[in-house]
Amino acid sequence: MTASFYPLLATVAAYLLGSLSFAVIVSRAMGLNDPRTYGSKNPGATNVLRSGSKAAAIVTLLFDALKGWLPVVLVRWFGRPYGMEEGTVALVGLAAFLGHLWPVFFRFEGGKGVATALGVLLGISGWLGLATLLTWIIIAFFFRYSSLASLAAALFAPLYYVLFGGVAWYTDARIGVAIAVMSALLAWRHRENIQRLVKGTESRLGAKKSQPKAGAPRA
Incomplete structure (x- = not known):
């Protein structure tokens, strides 16, 4: 029971940490x-950047990453004595x-x-995270x-993990699957953006945005 308790506890804790919506909290x-x-x-x-506050956007970005x-590196640094290894790394990263x-x-x-997702990749390997960020x-x-x-x-992250595995970082199939799942979900969450990109109506970075509409927050 102990062998499965700590990985389960870490996974639940990672999900709860991931559930902190810093865009809302910081705003x-x-x-x-x-x-x-x-x-x-x-x-x-x-x-958040569309609010006109670059500081709020930067703080949100940092806390979201x-x-x-954090859950990935905590498992990496302290998890081994509690039976938490690469499988738990994959679980906590995906849970967050x-x-x-x-x-x-x-x-x-x-x-x-x-x-x-970038934060998870940086926790798995700094080089993997930096390669993805550079992309x-x-x-x-x-x-x-x-x-x-x-x-x-999102497309290149799992490719980087596989192609440069054993050279720039150690690879594990469970972590590879977690990265692939995150990439697929990222693409799915951007489905409306894909439609706008195809239609040519997607907003560009740096373009002037309309002012936020008044309305009660959806808390």
């Missing part, structure tokens, strides 16, 4: 409109990501998970679409 703390009431209505850093990174997508504290209405930056710089950059990063 409330800084006196901004609820990000679920304007723009894309997505509780994420990109939509942190909640993906799922918490962001479907947060129990916010009526299961979460964001798209880009920053949290996002390159696509965003040349095409000016955050959604397209996120989709490209």
